[in-house]
Ligand SMILES: Nc1ncnc2c1ncn2[C@@H]1O[C@H](COP(=O)(O)OP(=O)(O)O)[C@@H](O)[C@H]1O
């Protein structure tokens with residue numbers, strides 16, 4: 001009998017697996033770079049992302065709807081996914097009513113800056129975050145003590161109750177909603193319509209004619225005017241918040257806090273018996289998630305239109321948030337953000353499909369649940385475990401007579 | 403064995419699950435610095451005993467005292483902090499975490515680092531992290547895990563998973579280390595190595611409570627033995643006394659011998 005060499009273990013060929021490997025390659029190559037290169041690379045990437053709505057790359061840019069607005073929505077969903085990823089991905093808590101926190105943040109901002117008071121946006125922002133976080137603690141404290149599916153049910157109820165409450169409470173604007181919510185303060189001279197757009201300076205955007213770009217001074221963005229005309233300054237502001245949250249997320253995850261979350265998610269009993277105060281850490285994850293939801297809600301309320309109503313916060317959108325995290329790859333912050341961006345971007349880019357977006361995402365989720373339950377870009381360790389499984393399978397299936 | 407202070411006292415503990423009495427007025431204590439064996443046929447109530455001691459179950463009646471203070475109603479993680487750590491009969495590692503992280507979770511039990519320390523990367527965070535990492539690596543060496551520290555726990559061999567459980571429990575800095583059938587599924591050579599490890603652990607100042615099925619092993623490593631059968635304590639004493647105890651032979655050794663013969 002000839003000894004056939006064991007076939008080299010090759011990675012499964014499906015494209016999603018390739019995506020994971022490619023991503024690992026990117027991360028590895030990045031990690032191997034000298035510090036200076038890393039800084040330069042990160043700054044270049046950040047600059048590109050900041051400039052994206054001005055560059056308006058062909059194919060990516062939406063032409064029928066304002067691309068700046070789409071980018072704002074993408075950043076908002078990325079921030080939401082990042083927050084929900086702490087709750088679902090890190091701590092393993094299924095929060096189906098995340099939109100409730102988004103609404104609390106938005107309404108706190110609305111009430112403070114317009115409906116009852118006239119606070120400046122940046123004063124209302126921390127209060128909105130604090131109120132939302134407190135809401136999270138109040139909701140989480142009794143429910144997180146109980147194991148099992150309670151949380152999913154309670155949060156589901158919460159998401160709906162918040163909407164019904166604001167719809168019926170006159171003090172919160174009832175079904176008419178709240179309008180004229182304060183925009184963030186403009187930096188530089190204030191615009192004086194109709195002739196002076198204000199701002200310190202104007203940045204023209206690119207106009208593409210096929211593949212030849214030209215400067216479009218007519219649709220310049222005025223730095224830094226927060227008004228109804230232009231969504232791009234809001235995008236920049238939100239992107240900055242997103243980056244700050246992203247950095248914080250990194251630091252906290254890579255610490256005993258992150259370990260406690262992960263251990264609790266893996267095996268709550270074992271975690272407790274190893275000294276992890278699981279309730280405390282679950283509550284922390286839940287409240288942090290809530291606070292980030294409130295943060296995005298506050299930005300949403302004060303964005304271009306400056307208008308919110310109960311209809312802005314349907315429960316269905318809450319499911320989209322969950323879908324974003326799970327499709328993207330629960331537990332991996334980059335995966336979750338990619339999920340958030342996809343959920344926000346695809347319906348805008350392919351307008352015809354916007355009406356069916358819940359249906360399409362539901363289908364995508366179902367297909368994904370069957371073929372790839374860990375999402376598009378799951379944490380590296382999940383991928384590694386999968387790879388190991390595949391290797392073992394392949395070894396077991398290897399030539400029997402060898 | 404010198405008469406040292408009582409570290410843990412199980413005092414007349416009864417626990418019922420519906421109609422089943424899993425522990426029936428069990429009383430024994432564990433002295434500082436000893437290796438106590440807890441043996442008995444399957445279903446005798448050994449694991450249940452661990453569960454009462456670590457706060458997983460509440461005793462129906464009776465009391466468990468640690469360092470003289472009753473444990474009743476204390477949260478599980480508080481009991482761990484007081485100094486009782488355990489392993490599980492059915493391995494319960496954090497599978498998607500790395501080998502090192504598993505042990506670090508144990509080491510975190512006494513960490514004072516909180517959210518703000520982590521976010522602001524305070525000196526306290528840095529020191530604690532360095533200390534725990536060093537300690538975790540030490541422990542991995544002590545229990546003899548040679549796998550890469552960044553390997554996922556799920557990918558370890560069965561034996562290494564058992565050893566990792568011990569390292570994780572030791573990392574919580576316990577006074578009392580409870581091992582629930584740590585040698586289950588080991589071959590004789592591995593078992594001998596494990597018993598050496600347990601002796602080494604005791605010599606480092608830990609008190610050990612050992613559940614083990616293999617009589618010869620228990621005899622070789624323990625200072626004293628408590629025997630359970632159907633939730634009752636039927637004997638207690640030095641290994642040689644237990645070996646010659648007719649009740650134990652009837653309840654336990656007979657069965658064991660038969661199993662070995664088959
Ligand atoms: N949570 C529980 N509910 C009901 N019965 C249990 C529970 N835990 C243990 N028991 C029963 O208590 C008895 C003792 O179990 P255990 O302590 O696991 O035995 P062992 O000595 O083999 O470790 C068994 O009959 C078991 O079925």
Ligand SMILES: [Mg+2]
Nearest residue numbers: 448449450491
């Ligand atoms: Mg048992």
